[in-house]
Amino acid sequence: MRLSRYFLPVTKETPADAQIVSHKLMLRAGLVRQTAAGIYAWLPIGFRVLKKIEQIVREEQDKAGAIELLMPTIQSADLWRQSGRYDAYGPEMLRITDRHEREMLYGPTNEEMITAIFRDAAKSYRDLPRTLYHIQWKFRDEVRPRFGVMRGREFLMKDAYSFDLDEEGARLSYYTQLLAYLRTFQRMGIKAVPMKAASGPIGGDLSHEFIVLAQSGESEVFYDSAFDGFDWQQSEVDYGSAEDLSRLFDQVSGMYAATDETHDQARWNQVPEARRREGRGIEVGHIFSFGTKYSASMGMTVQTRDGGQVHPQMGSYGIGVSRLVGAIIEACHDDNGIVWPDAVAPFKVGLINMRADDPACASACDDLYRRLGAAGVETLYDDRDERGGAKFATMDVIGLPWQLIVGPKGLEKGIVELKQRATGERHELSAESALGRLAAA
Ligand code: P5A
Numbered sequence: 001m002r003l004s005r006y007f008l009p010v011t012k013e014t015p016a017d018a019q020i021v022s023h024k025l026m027l028r029a030g031l032v033r034q035t036a037a038g039i040y041a042w043l044p045i046g047f048r049v050l051k052k053i054e055q056i057v058r059e060e061q062d063k064a065g066a067i068e069l070l071m072p073t074i075q076s077a078d079l080w081r082q083s084g085r086y087d088a089y090g091p092e093m094l095r096i097t098d099r100h101e102r103e104m105l106y107g108p109t110n111e112e113m114i115t116a117i118f119r120d121a122a123k124s125y126r127d128l129p130r131t132l133y134h135i136q137w138k139f140r141d142e143v144r145p146r147f148g149v150m151r152g153r154e155f156l157m158k159d160a161y162s163f164d165l166d167e168e169g170a171r172l173s174y175y176t177q178l179l180a181y182l183r184t185f186q187r188m189g190i191k192a193v194p195m196k197a198a199s200g201p202i203g204g205d206l207s208h209e210f211i212v213l214a215q216s217g218e219s220e221v222f223y224d225s226a227f228d229g230f231d232w233q234q235s236e237v238d239y240g241s242a243e244d245l246s247r248l249f250d251q252v253s254g255m256y257a258a259t260d261e262t263h264d265q266a267r268w269n270q271v272p273e274a275r276r277r278e279g280r281g282i283e284v285g286h287i288f289s290f291g292t293k294y295s296a297s298m299g300m301t302v303q304t305r306d307g308g309q310v311h312p313q314m315g316s317y318g319i320g321v322s323r324l325v326g327a328i329i330e331a332c333h334d335d336n337g338i339v340w341p342d343a344v345a346p347f348k349v350g351l352i353n354m355r356a357d358d359p360a361c362a363s364a365c366d367d368l369y370r371r372l373g374a375a376g377v378e379t380l381y382d383d384r385d386e387r388g389g390a391k392f393a394t395m396d397v398i399g400l401p402w403q404l405i406v407g408p409k410g411l412e413k414g415i416v417e418l419k420q421r422a423t424g425e426r427h428e429l430s431a432e433s434a435l436g437r438l439a440a441a
Helices: 021-028 044-063 077-083 111-119 167-187 225-229 242-254 265-270 293-297 321-331 359-374 388-398 408-412 431-440
Strands: 032-036 039-042 074-076 094-097 103-106 130-139 154-164 192-196 206-213 219-224 257-259 276-291 313-320 349-353 379-382 402-406 416-420 426-429
Touching: 021 032, 021 321, 039 044, 044 130, 044 154, 044 167, 044 321, 074 077, 077 103, 077 111, 077 293, 111 130, 111 154, 111 293, 111 313, 130 167, 154 167, 154 321, 167 192, 167 206, 167 242, 167 276, 167 313, 192 219, 192 276, 206 219, 206 257, 206 321, 219 225, 276 293, 276 321, 293 313, 313 321, 349 359, 349 388, 359 379, 359 402, 359 408, 359 431, 379 388, 402 408, 402 431, 408 416, 416 431, 426 431
Parallel strands: 192 257, 349 379, 349 402
Antiparallel strands: 032 039, 074 103, 094 103, 130 154, 154 313, 192 206, 206 276, 219 257, 219 276, 276 313, 402 416, 416 426
């Protein structure tokens, strides 16, 4: 992408209404723009990040055997009357009336809708277990939307729903999502610790929140640093093995991790002092197991193998896809701007032409840009006629993992400069080697 033809509204000023660093940086780097309280437009570079995060979530859900579908954002009030949550949900639910005076709502979550869809189609034990998910916008009329996309009113969520014949099956579906979450967040380059949680309005008794540590976090957290040493991508857990999944769950439950809501001082005192980590954290995911709460209230039954009828055991599993953009920035930034982990960066490389008015420099850059594209390296090419300083500041604030800097003096000697955003390390090398390094990185 040529910056001269892109839409990247970067600003130098720190926006006055933003309190936390991720919100400031998202506005400064032109990722989002607020269009109403707690409602954001995703500008091109922010939208690329959102799509990358969404795709990692999707791939890990698919690997875990969950099946993607898409449900609408607008739901009917009748659906929610069936579960009894229409009145219980309160003012956070955005209620709408259509031209026929029918009561509708903008979905804050989809337990009711998926239960109705699955209830009307699944009748036998052969239809279970199943986990279905979608990635769809939600609306919660938060009293105090704040911190930008972190607590928005409209936000993007991945929500999965599992249906099992019995409690044992439901636990395995829960463990499966737990592992999928550990792998998902690790792939994004962040550490999200699962913590025992209270289940709130969703219901149920088994629940974990996934928390990214950050000073701006809304909850206080306590965890055992033994957790930090695990590589969940590599861990050999077979999603098809009940034994593997149960072992994983025991392993995770064995390491102390809790939010202030569930914190147990006596257990905390047993964690060796050197391993105690305390701080604040952002909830990027939340998983629940709630038995027959929705299947029973909404009249869903399936036939068992021996001819009986049961209400399926259910769970629901959420990831705050749009919140993650902010949470990742909270965890990955420095004084100059965002430092994207490779997996979610909007582009991999920022190619900087230091002298757009110099024909030799421009043609060398054009050539590099073409070759990077041919090698499949996503590149944002700063071909604008601007000062070098302004170009560096832009690249630093938007946080692409690599900067490839090309100027007339270097070119005379046959060299370009490659800067790694995270470390600030700079290397002078030939254009050829730079291309090789970026294609391999
Ligand atoms: C689980 C999936 C649920 O809604 N029903 C379907 C269950 N859980 S939850 O914890 O309430 O939300 C899931 C995740 O969504 C993110 N989230 C938000 N992100 C931005 N702005 C908000 N106002 C907001 N509310 C929730 C969180 O990451 C949460 O973990």
